Amino acid sequence: MRFEHHLFVCENRRDPADPRGSCAARGGEAVRAALKAEMKRRGLEATTRVNAAGCLDACADGPTVVVYPEGVWYGGVKPEDAAEIVESHLVRGHPVERLRIKRFR
Numbered sequence: 452m453r454f455e456h457h458l459f460v461c462e463n464r465r466d467p468a469d470p471r472g473s474c475a476a477r478g479g480e481a482v483r484a485a486l487k488a489e490m491k492r493r494g495l496e497a498t499t500r501v502n503a504a505g506c507l508d509a510c511a512d513g514p515t516v517v518v519y520p521e522g523v524w525y526g527g528v529k530p531e532d533a534a535e536i537v538e539s540h541l542v543r544g545h546p547v548e549r550l551r552i553k554r555f556r
Contacts (some may be wrong), residue, residue, distance in 0.1 A: 458486060459504035460528075461515040474513035478529065479503075482514045485530035488516050489537045499541060512552045521546070524555035 458485035461474035473479075486501045509515040512526030516536070523546045525536065532550060541546050 455498045457519045461507045463506040477532045480515040485533035489533045497529040524552040526552040
């Protein structure tokens with residue numbers, strides 16, 4: 452396997468009138484940038500990939516991040532959560548429970 456972890460960050464855009472909102476409008480791009488910066492800071496680019504994703508069908512919980520291979524879904528992620536996700540989940544192997552989307556457990 453080339454990567455130990457693969458993170459998909461929703462950057463889906465919907466019409467502002469859509470009641471579900473969108474991850475892009477809630478800051479998905481900034482979340483992806485923060486995760487990428489944290490990967491670089493920690494030298495994890497060779498083992499972890501952070502990608503922008505289209506709709507993950509969870510924008511109501513967004514910004515949404517999914518971590519594979521575990522299949523852990525995070526919601527309401529903010530750029531300032533990036534360091535905690537990397538340290539707790541990717542380095543130590545403990546998902547950040549406060550950010551997990553309950554309906555996807």
